Amino acid sequence: MGDRRIEGLALKVGPLGEHDRLLTLLSETEGVTRLAVPGARRPRSSLAAAAPLTLLELQVGGRRGLARVRQLKVHRSFAALGRHLETLAAAQSLTDLCLQLSADEDPIQGLLPMLILHLERLEALSGHRDAVLASAVQGSIHLLTLGGYSLPLQSCCRTGEPLNPPIGQWHWRCSLLPEDGFAIGSLPEARLKLNPSELALLQRLSRSDLPRRQDGTLMGPVRVWLRLLTVVEIWVRTHLPRRCRALAMLHETLTMPGLSDHDRDATGS
Known part of the structure; x- marks a missing residue:
């Protein structure tokens, strides 16, 4: 297989063997890809810049098994x-x-x-x-x-009614039912109960x-x-x-x- 180029963000970098690194990359074209970075743990390696939270442009060889990084260029670091x-x-x-x-x-x-x-x-x-x-x-x-x-924040998972938090009515509650969503009312099986202001803030996010x-x-x-x-x-x-x-x-x-x-x-x- 010929080499290919990938641009993405390094999510994780870990050791691989004695001198290599295992790079977990998120890209638009391939999703999450795991790549071997040969010799990246050696002093003065040209591939040592493969670090977490780094936006990289890579030249990668092989599509079968664990592909290997041939070259890399750092576009941006969030270090x-x-x-x-x-x-x-x-x-x-x-x-x-x-x-x-x-x-x-x-x-x-x-x-x-x-x-x-x-x-x-x-x-x-x-x-x-x-x-x-x-x-x-x-x-x-x-x-x-x-x-x-x-998160289903627009309607009650029990009744289908719109989740319109009545700001100022502090007795009103919305219950989080993890499997289903949010239900109007203070339900005993709720994992968490939100007041109107908390729900309104969550909806704005x-x-x-x-x-x-x-x-x-x-x-x-x-x-x-x-x-x-x-x-x-x-x-x-x-x-x-x-x-x-x-x-x-x-x-x-x-x-x-x-x-x-x-x-x-x-x-x-």
């Missing part, structure tokens, strides 16, 4: 996301979700550019813990929608931008965004092949006791 614990955890949660969505290796159109868009947003939000959390939740919802696992007030500040306190992250975790755990451990790590990072915002940033610097 700066590793400077802060929360941005690294958020990026890993999004890449891990893409791995699960592409488990059958069939390309999902738009998945790669959507992932890159949200990684760019995380870069811009670095150091702003609340916005990083909100961006991770929204990015997860966008990726789930592209992958065919969107299908839009392209984060929900902000007129003065530019982010809507919703951290505790609400953590609840919405829990909604995503439950949905992924129920409908995808395996639990997204990176989402759990993000949750743990953002609720770490005794760690101030300044300390969180300094730990990742």
Whole structure:
């Protein structure tokens, strides 16, 4: 088989044998592909730049078995996301979700550019813990929608009635039933119950931008965004092949006791 060129984002890089690396790449043309990068662990290797969160252009040889990278060119690196614990955890949660969505290796159109868009947003939000959390939740919802696992946020899964949260009626509740969706009312079998403001905020995340007030500040306190992250975790755990451990790590990072915002940033610097 002749060589071919692939452009994609390195989702994972691990050891392979004594001197090689195993590269897991997400591309628009091939979905998730696993490639051998020969000699990448040797000092001064020309292929050593195959690192996680790096946008690469590759020349790959062979289509049978584990194809091998012949040449690579780095178009962009998102390594700066590793400077802060929360941005690294958020990026890993999004890449891990893409791995699960592409488990059958069939390309999902738009998945790669959507992932890159949200990684760019995380870069811009670095150091702003609340916005990083909100961006991770929204990015997860966008990726789930592209992958065919969107949260059914428009109608009650029990009655079919529209899910129109009555803002200001604080007794009203919406119940998350992981297998089915969201039901109006406070049901005993619910995994989580949302009030009108929480549901309205969740529904707004299908839009392209984060929900902000007129003065530019982010809507919703951290505790609400953590609840919405829990909604995503439950949905992924129920409908995808395996639990997204990176989402759990993000949750743990953002609720770490005794760690101030300044300390969180300094730990990742």
